[in-house]
Amino acid sequence: MLKIHLTKTSTANGLQISFDILCIGGTNFYKTTYNDTRITVNDLVNVEFEFSQDNDASIKTKYIARKILRYCTVKIKVNNSAEKICSDEPTWEVIGDTLPKLSYRTTNWAKPAPNDVFVFHIDVTISAFKVEATIYKKLCDDTEFTDFQLTTSDGSVAVHKAHLAALSDVFKAMLCRREWKETNEGHIQMSGVSLQTLQHLKDYMYMGTLPADELLLPLLSIASCYMITELRNECISKLTQIIRPENLYDILKYSFENEIPELTFSIMRATPEGVLADAEKALLEKRSKEEIKEE
Template sequence: MPIKINVHEQNVGAFSKLRCLVSIFGIQCQEQTQDFVVNNLAKVRMHFRVQNQVSPLACNILALPLEDKNKVKVIVSCQDTDVPFHSTVMLDKWTQFGSKQNCDIVVDKFRTCLLNVIIFASKVDDFCPAKIYHDADFTDFNLSAAEGSVAVHRVILAAHSDVFRAMLSHEWKETTEGRIEIEGVTLQTLRYLKQYMYLRKLPDDGLKPLLLLASYYLIDDLKADCLSRLVLNYKSGEWSSLLEFAVENKLSELISAIMLVSSAVDLEDHQNVQVKKQKLAQ
């Protein structure tokens, strides 16, 4: 009998959570695959393999765009393997993302492994103007905070945000002055915003104010990447502060992602999440 896989799949936006129950029978080399679609962007193939009765379960993944014209970034995270991981998946080859030596159930020649795998998929835009990131001669707009301003190109703002596009397409005060004053943000956050728009790089910290900025100005790619980094990087016991931030700022997508990703939320925490969601809906 081959490896048997039972998978419970949950999807919230760009996130997909797979609760995999992998049953292994016998002692011979075995393998099994199963395909899933994540965020209507990528087809993800889970591949499980064992060499013999005492070898660990190897977990591999292959991700491909559903359409050839799309470039897709896929992030895989799992805390249930021998070495917990969080990595970006190559889109053109098998990538081993973990193994599990100690199975959850072992009875004679029967073994069972439980894995909670989180997969995130989002588009990667071809338009990434890194060559003009340091340009100062042709910048024609400024994003301003209380401490100072960041010089940018209007075409870059318009390419990333429909809000900025609408603003720059009409005779608004900000358009004629060539600058916009953004209240409640630091100069560093504006620098992080420029870094992302030009270089597609996220900072190691400062993600919460950057997420708020992305939500307000409808910068969908930045919003998705901030959500992914925040949720996948949080550890058990730290969800409360992130939930408070999400509720305070009415970030329903962040709350849904937290509920999907966190497998460490106990009953009391789960009830608190439900209360927060009700407050958010009011």
């Protein structure tokens, strides 16, 4: 059995993570889950750890790093290893073996016995760096060779059809069928959307970037309407990470009104009971103040 406690300390470029591991018994294997050791580094990668104990009582540590943004090129550096590009199809990487700093053995056999106790301390430093995708930045800034417009009441943004079609099957169907007026007119009217949100959509299309936290909900609305699955998932993931007692009710209300159950379930799974209780208290206080004003 492995019991793990971790602490995180932010550094200039990433995180310093310390694991204190209590191992009781013989050969053990432990695989992390979201609730214990999944770590987000610089909003660029999600890192999970895996620990296994060999017969010599050492702990083997592995990690897997998954990019958060699909079009973004990210380099990751773990401990003193060389920087590596984070793969679109990541695999488990070995960090190394660690011997116990304290042990109590009930047998002299080489293989650990059921009552043996081992204590490990493992430090891991992780840094993540965004590599500027120059060609995508140039395409995003281009206006000379664009051939389609995303339009709203206060303006429009120019895009390339090929990029738009790759983003969503809904857009692809619009662009491929001549009977659709959007194809013939060279633009699509997106009602109820601000020009700022359209620019955020374009930034995501070309460079995989997301806007500030408070601007995610209108972008999620577009992703849901036009079935942009990856953008939808990334918005939900980031919204889940920023849940606080003061914004919990509003985000849950949005998920119900816009019929996005994935957001609701994600929030409920990831939100501690204490935050839920604080949110309920804050909501009741807000309603009480509003009732007093009405009187």
